[in-house]
Amino acid sequence: MTNIAILGFGTVGGGVYEAISRCSKKPLCDVNIKYILDLRTFPEHPLGDRVTSDFDKILSDESVSVVVETMGGTGAAYNFSLAALKAGKSVVTSNKAVVDKFGAELERAAAENSVVYLYEASVGGGIPIIAPLNNCFPVDDIVRVAGILNGTTNYILTHMQSEGKSLEEALKTAQELGYAEADPHADLAGLDAARKIAILAGIAFDKYISYESIPHIEGIENVTSEDIRLAEQLGCVIRLIAVAERVNDKARILVAPHLVGASSLFHAIREAFNAVSVTGSAVGEVVFYGQGAGSLPTAAAVCGDIERAILGKATTVVRKDCEEGFLLSDDGEGRFVTLANGKKYRYFE
Numbered sequence: 327m328t329n330i331a332i333l334g335f336g337t338v339g340g341g342v343y344e345a346i347s348r349c350s351k352k353p354l355c356d357v358n359i360k361y362i363l364d365l366r367t368f369p370e371h372p373l374g375d376r377v378t379s380d381f382d383k384i385l386s387d388e389s390v391s392v393v394v395e396t397m398g399g400t401g402a403a404y405n406f407s408l409a410a411l412k413a414g415k416s417v418v419t420s421n422k423a424v425v426d427k428f429g430a431e432l433e434r435a436a437a438e439n440s441v442v443y444l445y446e447a448s449v450g451g452g453i454p455i456i457a458p459l460n461n462c463f464p465v466d467d468i469v470r471v472a473g474i475l476n477g478t479t480n481y482i483l484t485h486m487q488s489e490g491k492s493l494e495e496a497l498k499t500a501q502e503l504g505y506a507e508a509d510p511h512a513d514l515a516g517l518d519a520a521r522k523i524a525i526l527a528g529i530a531f532d533k534y535i536s537y538e539s540i541p542h543i544e545g546i547e548n549v550t551s552e553d554i555r556l557a558e559q560l561g562c563v564i565r566l567i568a569v570a571e572r573v574n575d576k577a578r579i580l581v582a583p584h585l586v587g588a589s590s591l592f593h594a595i596r597e598a599f600n601a602v603s604v605t606g607s608a609v610g611e612v613v614f615y616g617q618g619a620g621s622l623p624t625a626a627a628v629c630g631d632i633e634r635a636i637l638g639k640a641t642t643v644v645r646k647d648c649e650e651g652f653l654l655s656d657d658g659e660g661r662f663v664t665l666a667n668g669k670k671y672r673y674f675e
Contacts, residue, residue, distance in 0.1 A: 328353065328636050331361035331384045333406055334397035335368065335377070338420050338447070341625030342394055343373065353636045354629055360390055363397075363406075381406055385413050392635050394628060395419040404428050411435040411443060418631040420447035420624055426521045430534040436642040443642055444631035449475065449522040452623025453616040454630065455602050459529045460643060466606030468530035470571040472674070475522040477598030477618040478506045478513040479546050479566040483583075484596045487554050487563060493546065505598050505619075516545035516566060516581040523568035523579060526602070530570065531577055533648040542580040542656035549583055556665040561588050565595065567674050578654045584674035585663050591615075592674060 332339045339362070349355050361376055361384045368374045384390055393410040397403040400423050407417045407424065412435055419425065424432070425445045436443035446456045450473075459468070474480050482496040491499070497514070500506035512518045520537040528535040537543075546566050557564050562585040570579040586592045591613050595601045600618030605611045617623040634640035661673040 327356050327358050328391060329358050329360040329387075329389045330392040330394055330632065331363065331390050332359060332394045332396065333363040333381075333403070334395070335362050335364045335366070336396065336398075337621045338624050338628065339364075339394070339396040341621035342396065342628050345622060345625040345629050349629070354633055357632065357636075360387070381409075385409055390415060392416045392418060392632055394632065395421055395424070396628070397421065398423070400424050400427050404432075407432055407443070408435055411439055411441055414439050414441055416441040416444070416635040418444045418628055418635060420445070420628055422448040422518075422521045422525065425525055426537050429525070429528070430645070430647070433642050433644050437644050441642075442635050442640045444635060444640055445525070446631045447624045447627035449525050450600050450602060450614070450627075451477075451616070451618040451620060452626045453600055453602065453614050453618065454627065455526065455604075455614050456529060457630070457634070457640075458614070459526065459604065463604070463606050463609065466608045468572065468604060469607055470569065470605040471523070471526045471530050471602065472567060472569040472571075473519075473523065473526070473602035474565055474592060474595050474600055475519045475568050475602070475618065476513055476516075476566060477600060478510060479519070480595060480600070481505045481598045483546065483549065483554070483564055483566065486549070486551055487558065490551060492551055493549060514545045514547050516543045516568075519566060519568045520581045523570055523581060527570035527577065527579055528645060528648075529643075530604070531572065532643075532645050533652060534645050535579070535648050535653070539648065539653055540579045540581065541653065542582060544580075544582040546583050552667055553665060553669060553671075556667060557585055557671070559666075560585070560663070562586055562663075563593055564671065565592055565674070567592065569674075573654060576652055576654050578656070580656055582672055585671045586674045590675055
């Protein structure tokens with residue numbers, strides 16, 4: 327039996343409980359959720375008696391070997407993660423903001439204490455992408471990582487196309503269905519996608535890269551229904567795509583709405599789904615596709631990391647600092663297409 331603690335019992339934390347309670351496969355069926363850290367109480371929940379607001383209780387319990395951080399934010403989530411690693415407990419997280427801002431420090435702490443810091447669920451929800459990037463390209467230099475990494479914007483763009491809605495109308499529907507937050511700025515401005523591509527690029531290029539260092543981050547706020555219609559006349563759709571590509575010994579990273587032609591697999595990515603394309607020097611292009619958010623898909627990725635931590639199948643890779651000049655500025659490189667209304671879009675192929 328492996329004892330774990332879940333920090334935060336919201337959408338993802340609750341999904342982790344549900345996924346583990348359903349699972350009949352070892353070692354997850356032998357996992358015991360000993361503590362749930364939350365300021366709220368859950369008197370009607372089957373694990374209501376395991377809820378605590380005292381993190382020190384978890385930290386001092388030597389029987390807890392894995393801490394699952396699903397709190398969100400970068401304050402307590404970072405502090406608790408660091409303390410757990412220093413106490414010799416592996417940490418699994420879905421928190422992309424903490425990974426982006428503090429990943430370097432947390433991975434070093436994991437390595438120094440012979441445990442692991444794992445974050446598969448921080449990018450792509452249920453899509454397995456971080457573990458494959460770390461483990462499945464042994465003879466490849468990663469040439470490019472590109473993705474539709476934000477389900478909210480993909481849902482909005484899909485319905486602007488299929489139903490002729492304005493961005494504001496499609497956003498309202500997305501909020502009503504729970505695909506978009508009450509404050510959708512991070513999604514619409516491309517910041518969520520930027521955090522995710524920074525994490526993937528860091529793994530692909532063996533560097534610590536913060537989203538704040540990305541030279542060009544552009545969201546979908548200025549995409550109009552007319553743009554969508556004119557793109558269709560060219561046989562294209564508009565998608566928010568994040569791209570990280572190797573240029574000799576440097577890298578170019580950007581987030582922007584792109585025209586996507588019918589020959590690209592990304593042309594078919596609709597609704598709130600995500601897709602990630604990885605191009606290796608030997609294997610060529612490999613595409614990962616699936617649900618990029620949601621309670622159970624994200625929980626599935628968390629549980630995969632819990633399993634790897636329990637079985638000792640993961641190691642923490644301590645990447646190099648991103649030296650000055652490694653990231654190229656956005657100088658308008660790439661192919662652009664001008665629509666009939668005069669607006670220019672990058673073209674993804």
